[in-house]
Amino acid sequence: MARRKIRPSAPAAPALCPCGSGTAYGECCGRRHSGASSAPTAEALMRSRYSAFAVRDEAYLLRTWHPETRPPRVEFDPGMRWTGLEIVGTTDGSAFHTTGTVTFRAHYTDGGRPGVLHERSRFTRVDGAWVYVDGEFVA
Template identity: 50%
Template sequence: MSNQVTACPCMTSLPFHECCQPFINFSKIAPTATALMRSRFTAFAIGNPQYLAATWHPSTRPTDLELDPALVWTRLIVHDSTQGGLLDTEGTVDFTACYEFEGSRGKHHERSHFTRVEGLWTYVNGIVT
């Protein structure tokens, strides 16, 4: 039996079971827009479209969400956030997500917009640069 602790894909210093896993398992609610964004990155990294759909704003949620298993998310860098705190109802998070796809490396830079729906943070949309 292994006691190995798995690092969270979202690049915090916390192990997965203390960081994003409780959000992805719906045992905890992401308290901030940044926490939701980190957990969504982790959901992309581990291939969990159910969590992504559940945390996508109903007005912009795609009807069919399929993740490409050939796309491997490797690193997350959070640059900045505006609002999105415990008492806010809207927020933005500026980040870069690094990936590998078919032998090539790339970066996805986005400024994401989040809003609360019935007290829960949701991803609305983002500006990709």
């Protein structure tokens, strides 16, 4: 029986965050999902919510939804895969504001067919934390 050298494998590169920041998920939206940090701006919350849809984190989505508009649960379509986020624009939503909007395009495939969700989302602060209120589709 021949001896083989066993080479240690290189550590796997951390997965990039779905939000498109170019940062590892664990250092970006993963920190928000776990509760280690909160979103400082409406845009940061939007990015973390997009990532929560991508990784199917229902608890985070419900936790960051305004209590008056929150559904009882989030149902994920098993055939849908989120493939990219594009922030089109923001209005207010900084650390100095109490409300803000984020317009975005969320790219996906559904059953292998590409699509785009174009939405203007409204955010507000509840007890100091940014939450998603609602959104309207943009034509």
